[in-house]
Amino acid sequence: xxxxxxxxxxxxxxxxxxxxxxxxxxxxxxxxxxxxxxxxxxxxxxxxxxxxxxxxxxxxxxxxxxxxxxxxxxxxxxxxxxxxxxxxxxxxxxxxxxxxxxxxxxxxxxxxxxxxxxxxxxxxxxxxxxxxxxxxxxxxxxxxxxxxxxxxxxxxxxxxxxxxxxxxxxxxxxxxxxxxxxxxxxxxxxxxxxxxxxxxxxxxxxxxxxxxxxxxxxxxxxxxxxxxxxxxxxxxxxxxxxxxxxxxxxxxxxxxxxxxxxxxxxxxxxxxxxxxxxxxxxxxxxxxxxxxxxxxxxx
Numbered sequence: 463x464x465x466x467x468x469x470x471x472x473x474x475x476x477x478x479x480x481x482x483x484x485x486x487x488x489x490x491x492x493x494x495x496x497x498x499x500x501x502x503x504x505x506x507x508x509x510x511x512x513x514x515x516x517x518x519x520x521x522x523x524x525x526x527x528x529x530x531x532x533x534x535x536x537x538x539x540x541x542x543x544x545x546x547x548x549x550x551x552x553x554x555x556x557x558x559x560x561x562x563x564x565x566x567x568x569x570x571x572x573x574x575x576x577x578x579x580x581x582x583x584x585x586x587x588x589x590x591x592x593x594x595x596x597x598x599x600x601x602x603x604x605x606x607x608x609x610x611x612x613x614x615x616x617x618x619x620x621x622x623x624x625x626x627x628x629x630x631x632x633x634x635x636x637x638x639x640x641x642x643x644x645x646x647x648x649x650x651x652x653x654x655x656x657x658x659x660x661x662x663x664x665x666x667x668x669x670x671x672x673x674x675x676x677x678x679x680x681x682x683x684x685x686x687x688x689x690x691x692x693x694x695x696x697x698x699x700x701x702x703x704x705x706x707x708x709x710x711x712x713x714x715x716x717x718x719x720x721x722x723x724x725x726x727x728x729x730x731x732x733x734x735x736x737x738x739x740x741x742x743x744x745x746x747x748x749x750x751x752x753x754x755x756x757x758x759x760x761x
Contacts, residue, residue, distance in 0.1 A: 465587040466497040466522075467561070468537070469578040470504050472743040477531070479749075480504055480518060481544035481684035484537040485528060490579035494537055497522045501633065502537075503582065503590055508553050512741075516551040516560065516590050518686070519633065520544040541682040545633070547594030548645035560593075561586050591633075595642055636679075643685045647673035650739035651692035657706065657714060658694050659731050672698045676750040681757070688747035691736070700726070707759035710748040712736040717760040 468484050476485040486494060504518040521543035528534035551560060559565065563583050564575040574580060582590075632638060653669040654661040662670035674693045677683030691708075693701055700706045706726070707715045714730045716723060731737065738745055755761075 655694035
């Protein structure tokens with residue numbers, strides 16, 4: 463086992479779904495097999511406009527031949543292991559490149575940096591993940607007293623792990639994942655409820671909006687931005703209980719089981735559609751919206 467990097471871009475020609483599978487040609491098979499059972503970092507190339515750099519982590523569960531494309535393979539991602547970084551990490555900063563492993567003996571960037579599937583050292587992995595999950599900039603919780611919450615008033619421990627168990631516990635911690643997911647979703651929606659359009663920041667600096675999973679964690683919904691939406695408390699309650707849902711085009715659907723239909727219709731955006739996130743690539747994915755309509759929405 464070992465850590466790796468998968469290059470992925472939103473306009474990829476490959477059959478990629480980062481939270482579920484990564485497609486690659488046979489030339490990378492032996493290399494990719496060394497990542498099975500361990501973690502990889504997703505990276506978007508610098509030549510991509512508004513690149514996210516290193517933007518997520520995931521755990522490779524197994525590798526299989528792609529049944530629909532000869533000579534291609536699929537790295538299947540362990541369910542619920544994918545996590546978008548709260549803070550995407552650039553390829554390099556003032557201190558140099560993040561992946562020291564792509565440098566040659568002369569300290570220059572080598573051809574290894576172009577390899578779509580490549581190993582990454584534990585030191586480089588830890589450095590990138592530490593920056594990606596950095597909690598020095600907090601989005602405060604919607605409710606509760608920040609001073610009474612230990613994880614916010616303690617100095618964050620450095621992201622250093624000496625044992626596999628420590629690494630696994632950290633990267634799979636629901637507390638860590640919820641914080642990162644909240645940061646990603648609220649940033650994408652500018653801290654505004656997608657259904658009501660309200661952007662409320664209380665006196666304590668807390669955004670009165672939740673980061674909601676479309677397909678819930680309990681149903682193996684991944685912590686990927688396309689499975690999330692920013693919702694106010696009331697909208698979140700109705701969404702979770704299937705009283706509202708969204709079409710693939712983000713039309714707000716109101717259940718006939720709502721006991722005060724007109725009041726709910728007055729609450730949602732006047733145009734009848736949820737506000738999209740700032741980037742098209744961050745929009746809710748139809749796969750997750752369809753799951754919500756089929757499994758949660760009371761039609």
